[in-house]
Amino acid sequence: MNFEEYIGQLQQSLQRGELTTFFCHCSIQYSGRAESYLDFGDRIIIIKQDGTVLIHQPEGGMPINYIKAPAKCEFELQREEEQELLFFQATSGNDQIQVHITEIYHYYAQRLIDGKKQDLSGKESEMSDMLREQPELISPDFKPLSREEHTKYGFIDVFGHLGDGTLAVIECKRYTAGLSAVSQLRRYVEKIKSAKGITKVTGILAAPAITANALEMLHNFQCSFKQVDPPKRHIRKKREQQKIQQFFS
Amino acid sequence: MNFEEYIGQLQQSLQRGELTTFFCHCSIQYSGRAESYLDFGDRIIIIKQDGTVLIHQPEGGMPINYIKAPAKCEFELQREEEQELLFFQATSGNDQIQVHITEIYHYYAQRLIDGKKQDLSGKESEMSDMLREQPELISPDFKPLSREEHTKYGFIDVFGHLGDGTLAVIECKRYTAGLSAVSQLRRYVEKIKSAKGITKVTGILAAPAITANALEMLHNFQCSFKQVDPPKRHIRKKREQQKIQQFFS
DNA sequence: TACTACATCTCGCAT
DNA sequence: ATGCGAGGTGTAGTA
Numbered sequence: 001m002n003f004e005e006y007i008g009q010l011q012q013s014l015q016r017g018e019l020t021t022f023f024c025h026c027s028i029q030y031s032g033r034a035e036s037y038l039d040f041g042d043r044i045i046i047i048k049q050d051g052t053v054l055i056h057q058p059e060g061g062m063p064i065n066y067i068k069a070p071a072k073c074e075f076e077l078q079r080e081e082e083q084e085l086l087f088f089q090a091t092s093g094n095d096q097i098q099v100h101i102t103e104i105y106h107y108y109a110q111r112l113i114d115g116k117k118q119d120l121s122g123k124e125s126e127m128s129d130m131l132r133e134q135p136e137l138i139s140p141d142f143k144p145l146s147r148e149e150h151t152k153y154g155f156i157d158v159f160g161h162l163g164d165g166t167l168a169v170i171e172c173k174r175y176t177a178g179l180s181a182v183s184q185l186r187r188y189v190e191k192i193k194s195a196k197g198i199t200k201v202t203g204i205l206a207a208p209a210i211t212a213n214a215l216e217m218l219h220n221f222q223c224s225f226k227q228v229d230p231p232k233r234h235i236r237k238k239r240e241q242q243k244i245q246q247f248f249s
Numbered sequence: 250m251n252f253e254e255y256i257g258q259l260q261q262s263l264q265r266g267e268l269t270t271f272f273c274h275c276s277i278q279y280s281g282r283a284e285s286y287l288d289f290g291d292r293i294i295i296i297k298q299d300g301t302v303l304i305h306q307p308e309g310g311m312p313i314n315y316i317k318a319p320a321k322c323e324f325e326l327q328r329e330e331e332q333e334l335l336f337f338q339a340t341s342g343n344d345q346i347q348v349h350i351t352e353i354y355h356y357y358a359q360r361l362i363d364g365k366k367q368d369l370s371g372k373e374s375e376m377s378d379m380l381r382e383q384p385e386l387i388s389p390d391f392k393p394l395s396r397e398e399h400t401k402y403g404f405i406d407v408f409g410h411l412g413d414g415t416l417a418v419i420e421c422k423r424y425t426a427g428l429s430a431v432s433q434l435r436r437y438v439e440k441i442k443s444a445k446g447i448t449k450v451t452g453i454l455a456a457p458a459i460t461a462n463a464l465e466m467l468h469n470f471q472c473s474f475k476q477v478d479p480p481k482r483h484i485r486k487k488r489e490q491q492k493i494q495q496f497f498s
Numbered sequence: 499t500a501c502t503a504c505a506t507c508t509c510g511c512a513t
Numbered sequence: 514a515t516g517c518g519a520g521g522t523g524t525a526g527t528a
Contacts, residue, residue: 046293058299061301108355112290114306114308180433183429183436184432
């Protein structure tokens with residue numbers, strides 16, 4: 001199939017709303033929020049049904065270039081220095097990629113039917129739910145007050161008071177807490193102090209671990225760290241069978 | 250091609266180090282840092298040459314599931330409730346996805362040759378470079394200190410002094426600065442104060458814009474905002490041709 | 499390795 | 514639309 005035929009195919013695929021993919025040899029220019037150039041090499045290009053464009057190199061987890069949906073996709077046959085090439089341009093807002101394709105190795109497009117939503121668990125909100133249900137994980141005298149306090153200064157994960165009446169702001173993190181987590185907590189504590197006009201407010205950072213610098217900073221602010229592991233998730237039993245083929249050991 | 254033949258093909262593709270893709274109907278379970286389930290639907294699965302696994306739904310910019318390289322990929326023919334299905338499992342560290350495939354619509358694999366690196370500009374570091382070269386963008390009396398000194402104190406973007414001898418810590422952002430940018434700047438200012446034992450230290454947030462809350466917080470800390478646009482990048486002239494085909498208007 | 503911050507972050511949620 | 518924070522964040526740079 002020559003480039004002219006490919007252009008016809010690609011146009012049809014996009015008009016039909018098909019998920020369109022091709023393996024090709026190309027160079028890529030990007031201009032928009034930043035600018036980039038990628039010299040010629042083999043890549044896979046994916047144009048999704050909503051107009052998302054993804055370009056992947058043969059290695060690495062992230063797309064090397066992308067355009068957010070809905071991208072306007074244009075194709076053009078070009079001749080440069082005695083050589084034909086397929087020019088592909090995708091535009092969305094101020095972002096634009098220009099792809100010069102010298103060879104298409106493979107092309108396939110198909111309308112895919114999905115629409116299912118992923119059910120995901122193990123988020124930070126589940127950890128704050130757990131702390132509200134089991135406040136003793138923070139301290140024996142901790143009593144949670146309400147659900148998330150969603151203010152314009154950000155939302156507070158858990159909010160309650162200690163036995164001596166001190167208000168406690170809890171910020172929880174699923175992973176090792178760093179400096180930014182401490183800064184965030186500090187912001188909330190100060191906000192509560194100034195908004196409610198009270199001084200007996202403390203902050204508690206609840207996380208499975210904390211970095212040394214963050215702990216030092218936390219103590220400087222008269223706040224404390226409470227080691228709390230995120231909610232236990234059901235561990236799916238790994239399949240171990242002899243017949244299974246393995247690669248990438 | 251039946252599932253048994255597909256398994257043979259897939260194994261060969263992975264052994265050969267080919268970039269392997271297929272369109273299929275499947276459900277996906279994920280277990281690792283979190284847990285997820287996605288009910289049956291049509292998706293595209295990509296196994297990269299380094300063992301990265303990406304699964305994309307027909308819409309949306311992000312993979313709905315993924316496994317980081319190098320994933321161990323296993324295939325198995327299963328029979329459940331009178332129906333054959335292809336079971337695909339990818340494992341990397343504690344992360345695992347299990348895919349139950351009831352139909353493969355299309356399969357293609359090819360070894361791709363690349364290795365080119367992207368040349369990217371428009372990063373925040375270029376903005377701080379600009380401020381070091383054009384300190385008058387901050388203030389007529391701002392004198393930046395050397396880059397050497399700047400790294401000595403950590404992650405401070407630009408560091409210098411004003412005409413009256415006050416030390417100035419500059420934090421720059423390429424986009425609208427929010428609360429976290431102010432918190433970050435505040436941390437740096439306090440670090441310098443305690444490290445140098447001096448009090449005449451101020452913070453300047455340099456960004457194209459700042460949110461109202463962030464500006465209020467900034468002023469509370471005796472710091473200031475300086476409106477600075479990120480470095481001008483060469484704007485690639487948009488191609489405007491009549492013949493170009495358009496979709497996703 | 500651990501820690502820190504950027505990212506063409508993306509995404510959802512609430513104002 | 515904007516603001517804010519989480520993310521299975523990923524990725525690079527540095528100590």
